[in-house]
Amino acid sequence: MREPTSDGQTTTTEAPASGAGPRTERPTTAWRLLLRNRIAVVGLGFVVLWTIGALLVPLSPYGASQTNAGPLLSPPGADHLFGTDNFGRDILTRVLAGGQVSLWTGLLAVGISFVIGVPLGGLSGFIGGRFGNIVMRVMDVLLAFPPLVLAMAIAASLGAGMSSAMVAVGIVGIPEFARIMYSQTVSLRERDFVEAGHAIGLPRMTIFSRHVVPNALAPILVRATLGMGYAILTAASLSFIGLGAQPPLAEWGVMISDGRGYIISGEWWMTAFPGLAIATSILGFNLLGDGLRDVLDPRLRTSR
Template structure:
């Protein structure tokens, strides 16, 4: 397992040699930059009257306008800010809860560790989207509810990854040496085992960003996430679904492409990180 702290330059250089990972980085960078610059648009993201109602793509409005005359390009870029923040916060929730639970269960084992992992198995038994819908519905519609719901759904994945890593690493020589010199178990776990499990955690977090964006958009689409007039991508698709038959294709096409390309970006970056951080994959190429 590579040491991420001691070889950041090598890891970055290897990642940049992976063409698909670079494509993913470009997609992520473009949406991040667009989200940051969305406030510079001459049109307000939620203010009607920027143009004619349901006007098609043009030089003045490259993505067209919606049923309130709002500039769709501005709304899509502003929606990127909401979607990216949603993904980051949801993944942070999953990490902050799932990693300690998995590390605890893998290190102490016994009944306590088994109980934690059986709880994770119970959560994994439910389809992830259905579980997210149930949690969001219980908390009430809103973006915060969507973030919490997506974050909770992701906890078991991180817990299982860390649990497996800890079970493997706790048998290594450096752990036995730590026990031999009298280091407390908590110190060995936090300072030596968990840092060596960072690679798969980082890969899963990157891949999980795409899933978090898609799930949050799905919750917003059915009314359990962001609420109109917030320009979240799921809300934009929900607003435009009634105009597909009448020919206003841009209402759903551009928000849909935003979701697709952002998810593709994180998936390509995650695959690239996996190839770089897993020495078995790197040496086999």
């Protein structure tokens, strides 16, 4: 950043001291630190594994919705590694195809939360006053509801479907992003480099977009990573109860719902493999988010 004042204070020296944003580390340095974090590497491994699996779906000899691809309710074996379901569909192919749906759902839902929540929280913290109070009280009201219950209500009002589930999960995540951005902005707006920008007459929105937002993004990136796991779980839950994806779409929640009636009769693989997919994908994003937090916040590294 440019040096805006005569007292020697610059954004270059102040931003790293805050420990509040990605500028505390260069991208290459942050990447190296992330790869040194074993927990983060394990999480990244799960995420990469599911991403590759989702990309390999077109190479499968079976279609995700292809019936009679094998004997009905065939257990895992050489021909069908994850077995087949009650329609003879290959479960491995459907699990990988479900990864496509879940990853896209997570990305779009987190994107909705980010695009709406970050500007709302940032402007509320930077402008303050009545505007900030009103926005934060609305966020408090949304946070008062259990997330899954709120997502169910929104999805039900929009109508069952994958798009409704994405929007519902995205709306539920807005208050979290807004709250984090608000607290970061409030802590940054009184710092010397922000005051220096005001002193030299920079427009308020220029100060906000160029100096406040970049230094407040670290916890937002961590929350976005953790939010991917939450979005996948919530979307699968909505699909399980019939408010999200609908059969015959290959989606993990739908697959568990289809297979729950066969658990007692011994066809465990219909629910076990999509359930394992949900668990490992959520674990991957959670571990990766924890590693990102350690890398992007120097205070955590110095305390360890």
